[in-house]
Amino acid sequence: MEKVAIVTGASRGIGREIAKELAKQGIKVVANYNKSEEKAKELKEKFNIDIFKADVSKHEEVKKIVDYTLEKYKTIDILINNAGIAQSKLIIDVTDDDWKRLVNTNLYSAFAMTREVCKTMINNKKGCIINISSIWGITGASMETIYSITKAGMDALTKSLAKELGPSNIRVNSIAPGMINTDMNKEWTQEEIEEIKQEIPLEKIGKVEDISKCVNWLIEDNYTTGQVISINGGWVI
Numbered sequence: 060m061e062k063v064a065i066v067t068g069a070s071r072g073i074g075r076e077i078a079k080e081l082a083k084q085g086i087k088v089v090a091n092y093n094k095s096e097e098k099a100k101e102l103k104e105k106f107n108i109d110i111f112k113a114d115v116s117k118h119e120e121v122k123k124i125v126d127y128t129l130e131k132y133k134t135i136d137i138l139i140n141n142a143g144i145a146q147s148k149l150i151i152d153v154t155d156d157d158w159k160r161l162v163n164t165n166l167y168s169a170f171a172m173t174r175e176v177c178k179t180m181i182n183n184k185k186g187c188i189i190n191i192s193s194i195w196g197i198t199g200a201s202m203e204t205i206y207s208i209t210k211a212g213m214d215a216l217t218k219s220l221a222k223e224l225g226p227s228n229i230r231v232n233s234i235a236p237g238m239i240n241t242d243m244n245k246e247w248t249q250e251e252i253e254e255i256k257q258e259i260p261l262e263k264i265g266k267v268e269d270i271s272k273c274v275n276w277l278i279e280d281n282y283t284t285g286q287v288i289s290i291n292g293g294w295v296i
């Protein structure tokens with residue numbers, strides 16, 4: 060039987076690569092996007108991947124993706140909680156609106172998607188959930204307090220649900236990337252990137268493929284759960 064996956068935030072960057080890679084393996088993918096309609100349409104046209112517009116920071120839209128997927132494919136085997144936004148601000152400048160936007164987009168989305176999807180997984184007695192967190196959730200990042208909190212929260216979600224859902228044969232893991240070459244880092248100058256590379260033992264920035272390879276492995280595996288796997292070139296050890 061073909062597996063069915065939902066990937067949130069799949070129009071660009073890491074999520075896009077994960078969606079393409081899963082589809083290449085014959086997995087039926089529902090690739091979620093929010094604002095990047097053109098990029099999402101390209102996924103559909105070039106790679107024949109099903110796309111679904113939804114703002115995953117909102118409960119009613121989360122419900123819509125899950126209902127759509129179940130109506131069309133009848134089941135869900137894999138959930139990749141990838142949608143996310145970053146922000147760099149001093150704590151004294153951060154507003155309550157910043158807090159709501161980051162927490163809802165990065166953390167509530169993962170919680171709400173998981174809560175909906177795991178109902179089907181529990182019935183099926185199988186499932187694989189992967190949360191794309193960040194090294195900053197492990198170490199904390201200066202001027203990225205809210206972002207770091209959301210990513211630490213995702214890792215806590217991973218660990219709690221690995222315990223709760225393990226008996227239902229549902230594995231829950233986090234992948235915590237270091238710096239990966241996507242739009243999220245486009246504000247950095249070339250000079251700044253070169254400086255960052257010098258702090259990384261492997262002396263390079265990661266590629267989206269470095270993350271999708273780990274996703275493939277976690278899907279194939281059947282004895283890894285509750286782990287935070289950090290793919291970061293040795294930046295954080």
Ligand code: NAP
Pocket residue numbers: 067068069070071072073074091092093094095096113114115116141142143144145164191192193194235236237238239240241242243244
């Ligand atoms: P990106 O290139 O900026 O892509 C972000 C994706 O998230 C886009 O597809 C965007 O969709 C989607 N998204 C944002 N808000 C959304 C919402 N409310 N509803 C649905 N989709 C939404 O970022 P990326 O680097 O690929 O990051 C992917 C994940 O990896 C994020 O969770 C990020 O925190 C994490 N991460 C990235 C790095 C890095 O260095 N790049 C490092 C550690 C962790 P639209 O454009 O369609 O709105």
